[in-house]
Amino acid sequence: MIQISTSPGQLWEVDYRAADSIDLNGEPFAWDIADLGQGRFHVLHEGRSYNAEVVEADYTTKSIVLKINGQRVELAAKDRFDLLLERLGMSNAAVAKVNELKAPMPGLIVDIRVEIGQEVLKGDALLVLEAMKMENILKAPADGTVATIKVVLRDNVQKGQVLVQFA
Numbered sequence: 001m002i003q004i005s006t007s008p009g010q011l012w013e014v015d016y017r018a019a020d021s022i023d024l025n026g027e028p029f030a031w032d033i034a035d036l037g038q039g040r041f042h043v044l045h046e047g048r049s050y051n052a053e054v055v056e057a058d059y060t061t062k063s064i065v066l067k068i069n070g071q072r073v074e075l076a077a078k079d080r081f082d083l084l085l086e087r088l089g090m091s092n093a094a095v096a097k098v099n100e101l102k103a104p105m106p107g108l109i110v111d112i113r114v115e116i117g118q119e120v121l122k123g124d125a126l127l128v129l130e131a132m133k134m135e136n137i138l139k140a141p142a143d144g145t146v147a148t149i150k151v152v153l154r155d156n157v158q159k160g161q162v163l164v165q166f167a
Helices: 080-087 091-096
Strands: 002-006 011-018 021-024 032-037 040-045 048-058 063-068 071-078 100-102 107-112 125-131 134-139 144-149 162-166
Touching: 002 080, 048 134, 071 080, 125 162
Parallel strands: none
Antiparallel strands: 002 011, 002 071, 011 021, 032 040, 040 048, 048 063, 063 071, 100 162, 107 125, 125 134, 144 162
């Protein structure tokens, strides 16, 4: 189960076990989705057609920006571990101890937006990782100073590989 919120303040609980078995706020969610490639999808739900495009996906902060029928929608996801840490009052403590950025998926480094010694704030863009023909902006998980950059432009990286270390 994950919890998804939007910037205007809508909140959904999504429980999925497989692509064909999704519950939204405890109710079955019936939809048909077609992958059009390059982060674009066509969705049918309750007789209505939607065009969806993944504009930006940051797997570190679990935030996604979509365009649905041309309208921009920003989403933030929390999995069961995030929700548990939040209930225990430990969500900020867990983030503060992050001292490196790891690749959330295999891909190609197409842009490096920081330098060694640069001060960054949580959410600042550090690198751009191309995966499955989509560019993913990898952002700083916490405030800090860039100590080392473990990749160079056009490097192929593996999931979990350390990309940036912080002082």
